[in-house]
Amino acid sequence: MRRNSELSIRLRRLLGALKFPLISVAVGLLVGGAIIAFSGHNGWEGVKGLLVGGFGSMHAVTTTLNRATPIIFAGLSSALAWGSGYASMGISGQMILGALTSSVVAVACPGPAPLVAAVSLIAGMAAGMLYALLAAWISARFEASLLIITLMLNYIADNSASYLTTYTFRDPTAADRLAVQTQKITGAILPRLFSKYTVHWGFVLAVVFVLIMLFITRRTSFGYRARMSGLNPRFAEYGGVDSLKTMYLMMLLSGAMAGLGGAAEALGTRFRYVDKMITSPGYAWSGITASLMSSNHPLGVLLSSIFLAGLTTGGASIELTMNTPSEITSIIQGVLTMLVTAKFAVGWFRRRRSQRKGVSRDV
C-alpha cells in the first residue's frame, strides 16, 4: 500500500516535470505546421512527415541516433555549465577544436587502430577542455562577461579551424579540389553498431557519459555543490563552496564533454574534419536546447537530444519529399526553447487569474 502511494507520487512528479516540455513540443510542432501551411503545403502532412521521417523506420531511428550523438555530448556540456550557473556559449568552439584535433591525431598517430582511436578521442577532449579553460580564465581574471568571451572565441575557433583545414592539414588526395577537409581516417574510427546503419559506438559512449553524469550530479557531494552554486551562488559561497574553483572545474568538464562530442562526430560519422561540420548543423545550440528542455537532468538531456535530432532527420526528409526547406527544424526548435524558458509564464497567468478572482494564493 505504502509502496503504491510512493509510486504514484513519483509518477505524478515525473508527469509534472514532463508537462512543460511536452506542452512546448506540442506548440512548437503547431507553429511548425502553421509555417509549412503558410508556404503552400499541407501543414498536417508536414508535421507528420517530420515525425515519421525522424522516427518512422529502423533507418530513420538509427540516422536520428547517429545525429543525436554530438547533441547529447553538447547537451551534457551545456547542462554542466548552465546547471552550475555559468552562461557559456562556447560549446560550439570547443566542439570544433575537439573534432579537428582528434581527426588530425587519428591520421598522424601510429599504432593499433583501437588504441589510436582512444588517443584521438582523448586528444579531442583535451582540446575542448583547454579552450574552455581559456574562456574561463579570461572571464575570471579580467572580469569580462563569460557570455561575450565565449561567443567571440567561437568565431575565432571556427575561423582558425577553417584556416588550418585549408592550408595546413588539407587532404591533398581529395577528388573534389574544392573540398575543405582533412585526410580521411582509415583505421582509428568509432565503428558502426550495425553494418547497415550509420549509428556508431559514439552513441554508446554518449549514453555511458549520461549515466556517469547522473551519478555525479545526484550521488556525489561535488555534484551537489555544483548544483547549489547554480541555484544560489551566494548561499553556496556561504556554505563553503569555493566559487572560483567550481567555475574552473565546471568549465573544464563542460569543455571536455564538448570536445569529446566533436571528436566522436569526426571519428564516427565524417571520418575526418570537414570545414563547418559542427557549425552548420548547429549541434551546440541543439545541445543547449536539450539541456534546457530537461532542466539539466542527464536522462532528460538524452531524451530531448534524440527528439531534437529526430526533428532534424525529419526536416531533411520532408525537404526531399515536400520541397519545404529543412530550416523548419531550427524554427520549431527556437519556438520550443522560448516556451520552455517561459514556463514561469504559466505561473504568471495563473496568478493573474487568481488575482482577478480575488483569491490570493502562493504559486
Next chain:
Amino acid sequence: MFNIGYFSAIVSSTLRMCAPLLYCSLAAAICQKAQVFNIAMEGMMMASAFFSIVVNYFTNSVWLALLAGVAGSVAVAMILGLFIVKLKASPVIVGMAINTMMVGLTTYLMYIFFGTKGVFTHPSLVGLPKVALPFGGVAADMLAGLTFVDYGAFAASALAFVVLYRMTVGYRLRAIGISPEAARSMGTPIESYQFATLAVSGALCGLAGVLLSMGSVTLFIQNITSGRGYIAMAANNLGKSHPLGVLAASLFFGCCQALGNFLQNTSLKGQITASIPYAATVLALILFTVRRRAARKNKIRKVLNDR
C-alpha cells in the same frame, strides 16, 4: 608607404562599418540603462535586413523597404519583450533562441520567396541613396559612399545622449537601471518603460539591418549579421553604456572590421582577417579591465600621498 588616398579609403570604410555597430550598441546601451538584457539584436537586425529586401523586391521603394525593415525588427523586439519583461523568462536563452530562429526563418522564407538559400540579389533592388556632398577633396573621399542612414547613426548617438542625460524621460529610465525599487516607489511604470526601450532598441537595430542589406551593397545573404550584434554588446560594455563612450567603442570596432577587410587583399589569408574583429573584442575587453585596475591603483596611491 603612407598614402592619403589609402588613408581616406580606410576612414570611409571605418565609418561605414561603424554605423550599424553604433546603432546596435546604442540599442544595447539604452536596454542596459532600463535593466533589460537584450542579446537578440542579432535576430532583430536579421529580420530587418530580410524584410527590407523582400519589400524592396516587391515594391522597389526604398522608403517602404526601410519602414518594413524597422517594423520587422520592432516586432521581434516586442516578442522578446513579451517573454523577458512580461513572462520573466531567461533573457539570455530567449535572446539566443530568437537569434538562431531568425537565421532559420529568414533562410526558410528566402527559399519560399526567392527559391534560393544562399545569396539573394536582383537588379531591380534599389539601394539606400548616397548623400551628395557639397564639397570635394580628401574630406569628401573620407565620407564617400555614406547614406543618410549612416549619418543617422551618429545623430542617434547625440540624440541618445540628450534624451538620457538632459530629459526627464532619460532620468526616469536611468533610475530604473540604478534601482528598480526606488523607481517603482516614485511611480515610474517600469514595465512600460522597458517595453518602450525595447521598441526603440528594435527600431535602432532595424536601421542597422537596413544598412547591412541596402547600404554599400544591396543583397541578402544567409546569416548576414555575422555576430555584429554580439560585438555591439562588447562595445556597449567598453563604452560603459554611455552614448558617447559607445560611439568611441563602435568606431574602434568599425576600424578593426575595415582593417580586416583591407588586409584581405594582402597576403594574409581570409580566415585570419575575418577573425580580427572578434579577437580585437576579446583583447579590448581584457585591456579595458587592466587599465581600469591600474587607474584604481593610481587613485589609491594618490589619495595616500595626499595625506
